[in-house]
Amino acid sequence: MSVEIALTSTEIRARFLDYFASKGHVKVPSSSLVPRNDPTVMLTTAGMQQMIPYFLGRETPPGSRLTSSQKCFRTTDIDIVGNERTLTFFEMLGNFSVGDYFKREAITFAWEFLTQVIKLPAQRLHPTVHPEDDEAPRYWNEIAGYPDEAIVRLEDNWWGPPGASGPCGPDSEIYYDRGVEHGCGRADCKPGCDCERFLEIWNLVFMQFFQDRDGGRTPLPKTNIDTGMGLERLSMVVQGKESVFDTDIFRAIIDHFAQLTGKTYGQETRVDTSLRVIADHARALVFLAADGVLPSNEGRGYIFRRVLRRAVRHGKLLGLDQPFLSIAADTVIKLMGDYYTELRTQRDRIVDVLSLEEKKFSQTLNTGLQLLTSLLSDLRQKEISVIPGTEVFKLYDSHGFPVELTQEIASEQGFTIDAAGFEQAMQQQQERSRAASNFAQADHETNLDEVLQRIGPTKFTGYQGIAGTGKVVALFVDGREVESISAPQQALAILDATPFYAESGGQIGDRGDLLAQAGVFKVQDTRRPVKGLYVHYGEIAEGYLRVGDSVQAEVISQRREDTMRNHSATHLLHKALRDLLGTQVEQRGSLVEPERLRFDFSSQRGLTTDELAQIDAQVNRWIRADYPVDTTIMPIQEALATGAMALFGEKYDDLVRVVSMGSSTELCGGTHCASTGQIGLYLTVQETSVAAGIRRIEALTGRAAEAYLRRRSALVDSLAARLQVQTDTLEARVEQMQHELSTLRKQVAQFMRENAVRQVETLVLQGQELSGVTIIATSVDVPDDKVLREMGEMMRSKLKQPHVVVLAAPLEERIALQVNVEPSLTKRGLHAGKIAAAVGQKLGGKGGGRPDVAQGGGKNKAELGAALDLVTQFVRENLQ
Numbered sequence: 001m002s003v004e005i006a007l008t009s010t011e012i013r014a015r016f017l018d019y020f021a022s023k024g025h026v027k028v029p030s031s032s033l034v035p036r037n038d039p040t041v042m043l044t045t046a047g048m049q050q051m052i053p054y055f056l057g058r059e060t061p062p063g064s065r066l067t068s069s070q071k072c073f074r075t076t077d078i079d080i081v082g083n084e085r086t087l088t089f090f091e092m093l094g095n096f097s098v099g100d101y102f103k104r105e106a107i108t109f110a111w112e113f114l115t116q117v118i119k120l121p122a123q124r125l126h127p128t129v130h131p132e133d134d135e136a137p138r139y140w141n142e143i144a145g146y147p148d149e150a151i152v153r154l155e156d157n158w159w160g161p162p163g164a165s166g167p168c169g170p171d172s173e174i175y176y177d178r179g180v181e182h183g184c185g186r187a188d189c190k191p192g193c194d195c196e197r198f199l200e201i202w203n204l205v206f207m208q209f210f211q212d213r214d215g216g217r218t219p220l221p222k223t224n225i226d227t228g229m230g231l232e233r234l235s236m237v238v239q240g241k242e243s244v245f246d247t248d249i250f251r252a253i254i255d256h257f258a259q260l261t262g263k264t265y266g267q268e269t270r271v272d273t274s275l276r277v278i279a280d281h282a283r284a285l286v287f288l289a290a291d292g293v294l295p296s297n298e299g300r301g302y303i304f305r306r307v308l309r310r311a312v313r314h315g316k317l318l319g320l321d322q323p324f325l326s327i328a329a330d331t332v333i334k335l336m337g338d339y340y341t342e343l344r345t346q347r348d349r350i351v352d353v354l355s356l357e358e359k360k361f362s363q364t365l366n367t368g369l370q371l372l373t374s375l376l377s378d379l380r381q382k383e384i385s386v387i388p389g390t391e392v393f394k395l396y397d398s399h400g401f402p403v404e405l406t407q408e409i410a411s412e413q414g415f416t417i418d419a420a421g422f423e424q425a426m427q428q429q430q431e432r433s434r435a436a437s438n439f440a441q442a443d444h445e446t447n448l449d450e451v452l453q454r455i456g457p458t459k460f461t462g463y464q465g466i467a468g469t470g471k472v473v474a475l476f477v478d479g480r481e482v483e484s485i486s487a488p489q490q491a492l493a494i495l496d497a498t499p500f501y502a503e504s505g506g507q508i509g510d511r512g513d514l515l516a517q518a519g520v521f522k523v524q525d526t527r528r529p530v531k532g533l534y535v536h537y538g539e540i541a542e543g544y545l546r547v548g549d550s551v552q553a554e555v556i557s558q559r560r561e562d563t564m565r566n567h568s569a570t571h572l573l574h575k576a577l578r579d580l581l582g583t584q585v586e587q588r589g590s591l592v593e594p595e596r597l598r599f600d601f602s603s604q605r606g607l608t609t610d611e612l613a614q615i616d617a618q619v620n621r622w623i624r625a626d627y628p629v630d631t632t633i634m635p636i637q638e639a640l641a642t643g644a645m646a647l648f649g650e651k652y653d654d655l656v657r658v659v660s661m662g663s664s665t666e667l668c669g670g671t672h673c674a675s676t677g678q679i680g681l682y683l684t685v686q687e688t689s690v691a692a693g694i695r696r697i698e699a700l701t702g703r704a705a706e707a708y709l710r711r712r713s714a715l716v717d718s719l720a721a722r723l724q725v726q727t728d729t730l731e732a733r734v735e736q737m738q739h740e741l742s743t744l745r746k747q748v749a750q751f752m753r754e755n756a757v758r759q760v761e762t763l764v765l766q767g768q769e770l771s772g773v774t775i776i777a778t779s780v781d782v783p784d785d786k787v788l789r790e791m792g793e794m795m796r797s798k799l800k801q802p803h804v805v806v807l808a809a810p811l812e813e814r815i816a817l818q819v820n821v822e823p824s825l826t827k828r829g830l831h832a833g834k835i836a837a838a839v840g841q842k843l844g845g846k847g848g849g850r851p852d853v854a855q856g857g858g859k860n861k862a863e864l865g866a867a868l869d870l871v872t873q874f875v876r877e878n879l880q
Contacts, residue, residue: 006238006239006240007118007235007238007239008235008248009231009232009235009247009248009249010338010339012118012231012234012235012238013069013091013093013231013339015117015118016067016069016093016113016117016229017067017068017069017093019109019112019113019117020065020067020095020109020113021067023065023109024063024065025063025065025066025067025095025096026061026062026063026065026066026067027067027068028050028062028066028067028068029068030068030069030070030071030091030340031044031049031050031070031071032044032071032291032292033071033072033073033287033288033291033293034291034292034293034300035049036050042075042299042300042303043073043074043075043300043303044070044071044072044073045072045073045074046070046072046092046228047068047069047070047072047092047093047094047096047226047228048094048096048205048226048228049070050068050070051066051096051098051226054066054096054098055098055167055207055224055226061098064097064098064099064100065095065096065097065098065100065101066095066096066097066098067094067095067096068093068094068096069091069092069093069094069231069339070091070092070094071089071091071287071291071340072089072090072091072092073088073089073284073287073288073303074087074088074090075088075303078303078306078307078310079404079408081276081277081280081281081310082273082274082276082277082280082314083273083276084242084243084244084245084276085243085244086280087232087244087280088280088281088284088307089280089283089284089287089288090230090231090232091230091231091232092228092229092230092231093228093229093230093231093234094226094227094228094229095109095225095227096224096225096226096227097224097225098222098224099222099223099224100225101225102206102208102223102225103135103136103139103172103204103206103225104139104143105225106204106206106225106227107127107136107139107140107143107144107172107204108139108143110174110202110204110227111125111143111144114174114202118234118238120176120237120238122144123177124176124177125144125174125175125176125177126150126152126174126175126176126177126190126191126198127140127144127146127151127152127172127173127174127175128151128152128153128154128157128172128173128175128191128192129151129152129153129154129157129170129172130153130154130155130157130158130170130171130172131153131154131155132170133157133170133172133206136170136172136206137151140172152190152191152192154173154191154192156192157170157171157172157173158170158171159171159205159207159226160207160211161210161211164213165210165211165212165213166210166211167207167209167210167211167220167224168207168209168210168211168217169205169206169207169208169209169223170206170208171203171204171205171206172203172204172206173191173200173202173203173204174200174201174202174203174204175191175198175199175200175201176198176199176200176201176237177197177198178196178197178198178199178237179197180197182195182196182197183195183196183197184197199233199237201229201230201233201234201237202227202228202229202234203227203228203229204225204227205225205226205227205228206223206225207220207223207224207225207226208220208223231249232244232247232249232250235247235248235249245276245279245280249335250276250279250280250283252331252335253278253279253282253283253328253331253332253335254275254276254278254279256327256328256331257275257278257279257315257318257320257324257328258271258275260320260324260327261318261319261320262319263275263318270317271318273314274314274315274317274318275318277310277311277314278311278314278315278318278328281307281308281310281311281314282311282325282328282329282331282332283332283336284307285304285307285308285311285325285329285354286328286329286332286333286343286350286354287340287343288300288303288304288307289304289346289349289350289353289354290340290342290343290346290349290350291342293542294353294487294518294519294520294542294543294544295308295353295357295486295487295542295543295544296487296488296541296542296543297487297488298488301487301541301542301543305357306402306404308325308354308357308358308361309361309365309402309405310405310408311325311328312325312358312361312362312365313365313405316365316369323355323358323359323362324358325354325355325358326351326354326355326358329347329350329351329354330347330351333347333350348517349517349518352517352518353518353543353544356484356486356518356543356544356546357486357543357544360486360544364400364401365401367401368395368400368401368405368406369409371395371401372395372401372406372409372410375387375391375395376410376413376415379415385414385415385416386415386416386417386418387406387410387415387416387417387418388418388421389417389418389419389420389421389422389423389424389425390421390422390425392406392417392418392421392422392425393421393422393425393426393429396422396426397425397426397429403417403422447476447479447481448476448529448530448533448535449530451473451474451481451494451533452530452532452533455473455474455494455496456532457532457533458494458495458496458497458498458532458533458534459496459497459498460497460498460499460501460502460534461497461498461499462498462499462500462501462510462555462671463631463671464499465499466499466510466512466554466555466557466560467499467552467553467554467555468497468498468499468552468553469497469550469551469552469553470495470496470497470498470514470550470551470553471495471496471497471548471549471550471551472493472494472495472514472516472545472546472547472548472549472550472551473494473495473496473547474492474493474494474547475491475492475493475494475545475546475547476491476492476494477489477490477491477492483546483547484544484545484546484547485521485540485544485545485546486519486540486543486544486545487519487539487540487541487542487543487544488539488540488541489539489540490538490539491521491538491539491540491545492535492536492537493514493521493523493535493536493538493545494533494534494535494536495514495534495536495551495553498526498534498536498553499553499554499555500512500523500526500534500536500553500555501526501555501560501670501671502526502527502528502534502535503525503526503527503528504528504669504670505590505647505668505669505670506567506570506589506590506591506592506670507563507567507592507593507670507671508525508563508591508592508593509525509526509527510523510526510555510556510559510560510563511523511524511525511526511555511556511559512553512554512555512556513553513554514536514545514551514552514553514554515551515552515553515554516543516544516545516546516549516550516551517549517550518543518544518545518546518549519540519542519543519544519545519549520540520541520542520543521536521538521539521540521541521545521551522538522539522540522541523536523537523538524537524538524539525537525538558594559594560671561702562594562595562701562702562703562704563592563593563594563671564671564672564673564678565673565678565679565680565701565702566592566593566594566596566597566699566701566702567592567597567668567670567671567672568629568661568672568673568676568678568679569597569619569623569679569682569699569701570590570592570597570599571659571661571664571666571668571672572619572622572623572661572662572664572676572679572682573597573599573615573619573682573697573699574587574599574601574645574664574666575622575662575663575664576615576618576619576622577601577615579618580611580614580615580618581603581607581611584602585601585602585603586601586602587599587600587601587645587647588600588601588602588694592670594704595700595704596685596698596699596700596704597698597699597700597701598696598697598698598699599696599697599698599699600690600694600695600696601694601695601696601697602693602694602695603693603694603695604693606687606688606689606695607687607695612684612687615684615697616682616683616684619682620681620682622661622662622664622676623676623677623679623680623681623682624677625662625676625677626675626676626677627661627662627675627676628661628674628675629659629660629661629672629673629674629675629676630659630660630661631657631658631659631660631672632657632658632660633655633656633657633658634655634656634658635654635655635656636652636653636654636655636656636667639656639658639667642658642665643665644658644660644665644666644667645665645666645667646666646667647667652667657669659672661675661676662676679701679702680701680702680703680705680706681701681702681705681706682699682700682701682705683699683700683701683705683708683709684697684698684699685698685699685700685708686698716730723737748783752782752783752787753787753790755781756780756782756787756790756791756794757794759780759781759791760791760794760795760798761798763776763778763780763795764776764795764798764799766778767799767803768872770872770875770876770879771879772801772802773801773802773803773804773825773875773879774799774801774802774803774804775803775804775871775872775875776795776799776803776804776805776806776807777804777805777806777808777868777869777871777872778806778807778808778868779807779808779809779810779864779868780807780808780809781809782809782811784811785809785811785816785855788807788809788816788818789818789855791807791818792805792807792818792819792820792853793820795807795820796820796822799822801822802822802824802825803820803821803822803825804819804820804821804822804825804830804835804871804875805818805819805820805821806818806819806835806839806868806871807819808839808864808867808868810861810864813859814845814857814858814859815843815845815857815858815859815860815861815864816855816856816857817836817839817840817843817847817854817855817856817857818855819832819833819835819836819839819847819849819853819854819855819856820832820852820853821835821851821852821853822852823852825879826851826852828879828880829878829879829880830851830874830875830878830879831851831878832849832850832851832852832853832854833847833848833849833850833851833854834874834878835847835854835871835874836848836849836854836855836856837856838870838874839856839867839868839870839871840856840857840858841858842858842860842863842866842867842870843856843857843858843859843860843861843863843864843867844858844859844860844863845857845858845859845860846858
């Protein structure tokens with residue numbers, strides 16, 4: 001049954017917002033599809049998401065009553081979009097109360113809007129409530145006249161908490177009766193039934209409890225209201241349509257593409273499915289692109305890419321061999337740009353992003369479809385219904401054909417894929433990649449020389465700041481110059497001008513982002529493989545980058561600032577060393593990075609603790625003096641004549657950059673602080689030798705030095721607390737403990753020796769006689785190898801007759817052996833080293849030594865008895 005009034009979706013949205021504005025609600029613009037300050041979700045999925053900070057009291061709302069039409073995107077059902085109901089992108093109409101009104105008012109507003117504003121027949125509306133909610137049924141009776149028995153109780157009418165704990169409460173849903181012709185025919189058919197008769201159009205959530213982790217609920221100090229109603233579904237009801245795709249929201253797109261392909265919507269299921277996919281996905285892509293989402297291989301960028309590829313494939317099924325998404329985008333922008341004005345202002349960017357990605361994927365799709373069609377034909381002939389994982393991976397890895405597209409096409413033709421086999425092939429490939437290299441780009445100097453000759457040197461703007469604009473003049477992938485790159489390719493990017501410092505003079509290269517209209521390039525390193533050419537090494541994380549694109553180049557500011565502190569401190573350190581040790585000190589190398597500085601210098605001796613303290617004190621005095629850091633460009637000879645220090649062995653141009661701070665003047669092309677005070681703090685942490693006549697100092701500045709001192713201070717506090725003393729008496733307490741420990745060790749050692757003597761006195765009486773030789777092979781209790789050896793010597797001195805002594809001592813995870821053979825027996829065929837070897841081997845280890853004294857051991861404690869039994873056997877077999 002069609003509803004008499006036929007409002008457009010635009011009119012329905014306007015009436016909803018205007019109605020709630022008349023009830024004191026503040027109209028809130030839709031938030032972005034990219035959630036603000038919420039890393040737990042990739043995309044905005046509900047109208048209440050932007051209201052969460054208000055509900056939690058973290059932010060002050062613009063009013064206690066709010067209303068909005070929120071852009072939403074849900075990813076769970078992407079693969080089934082194309083049926084008559086499922087959408088990815090939709091608009092959610094909502095009204096919200098932040099501690100203002102509650103159930104009565106929410107139900108009143110909903111009833112008035114549906115029956116009086118958009119004039120839905122009251123007899124077709126049916127509310128449901130939670131079984132434990134006694135208030136909502138009473139209000140539905142008072143406001144709308146529903147008898148209690150007409151109100152359906154559903155266990156599903158409960159919202160939250162969103163996590164293990166948090167706000168929650170019952171909700172009340174409003175269903176629209178589409179008529180018995182849509183029903184299941186059962187007498188008990190009612191809202192909540194799985195059939196198509198009752199369509200849920202509005203959900204009123206009553207946040208009134210806080211649920212703890214144990215499931216206990218307590219009333220919230222302030223109750224809140226959150227409602228949500230899909231504009232597309234409401235439009236379907238108001239306009240009397242069978243499907244959301246029959247409403248004015250979608251029909252303009254569907255009819256346009258039906259005409260473009262010479263098809264008629266509503267006559268063929270396969271055609272209808274593809275037209276619905278294009279209609280939904282085109283809207284989704286336009287809004288995603290407008291909110292800054294760019295195609296990539298992870299996160300929301302992957303969702304974008306997946307939706308676009310699916311749309312392109314269904315376009316091809318309709319016979320659209322030429323790019324068409326820009327046409328679809330313009331249709332969407334024309335339909336919705338009046339309310340969502342960002343669509344019009346971002347139009348060029350949206351079309352650019354869609355066109356580039358579509359063009360790139362079209363060739364992949366053509367190749368992949370041909371290969372997949374051939375593969376399915378072969379499998380069908382062999383009566384195999386599962387596509388091997390290796391074949392799925394080959395399509396993905398070698399031809400870029402998405403696995404989810406393979407799965408969808410396979411399903412349409414009665415096949416499944418071996419997902420486990422695909423994952424295994426993927427893992428093997430990742431292991432091969434890791435073994436090869438994480439990220440490596442050859443410099444390809446020959447190609448870069450050609451670029452330099454063609455475009456000239458890069459203009460470096462990094463002395464003036466850490467951000468600037470530039471134009472992409474060259475791109476390289478795997479050593480080949482290319483016109484464009486797309487996520488997630490690794491590449492070299494060259495600009496005509498850049499603020500990124502390229503690694504040189506000991507200072508490492510900058511990192512940051514190159515932001516283009518249609519892509520984001522993550523710079524992982526900056527180098528100058530060819531003099532004059534600054535090369536950005538990295539990967540395109542989102543979207544595309546093309547030669548000719550203008551980009552905003554942004555260096556990671558904190559990383560650059562930390563590096564500048566360390567570089568300026570290196571100059572002060574160099575000057576302090578020369579002042580203290582003499583002008584014979586020369587810099588022999590350095591490393592300047594954000595975390596630390598390393599300075600190599602010529603010196604025939606190491607620095608004393610006192611000298612290091614003097615160096616630190618002098619550098620920090622210059623830092624506190626806050627000398628300005630001045631730079632001047634001048635001829636090399638003139639610079640050297642002023643006393644500027646040059647790096648040993650370095651080659652300089654005719655014109656050089658001279659950096660001065662206080663009494664330090666050096667030739668340097670690096671980036672520096674504006675004044676020495678910006679270094680903050682300098683701290684030497686290590687001084688070592690790296691080669692003959694070369695010493696190395698490692699030091700920290702600024703934030704790193706502060707963190708180092710905080711860790712040291714925390715360590716002192718922790719030790720003082722554990723030893724139950726004040727920090728100023730900690731050193732004395734440690735000295736006292738060292739003295740006590742030394743005394744105790746001596747006492748323990750004396751006890752062990754006395755215990756060893758007692759064991760020896762017992763053991764010498766337990767020897768076994770064999771052909772005039774006393775054999776003692778036994779386990780003993782000793783703390784270490786030293787006492788074990790001493791026991792062997794004691795046994796030797798106690799036993800006057802010819803003897804063989806083998807002592808075994810279990811020490812933690814191993815057994816130690818001590819073997820002593822009376823010297824006269826070594827001339828009769830016995831050898832202590834051979835005995836130790838035989839016993840050690842039995843213990844799973846080894847042994848050896850001189851004929852009269854040997855050691856050994858092993859870890860197989862279970863064989864100790866059998867190993868000691870070998871001693872008597874060895875003597876019997878070898879004694880002459």
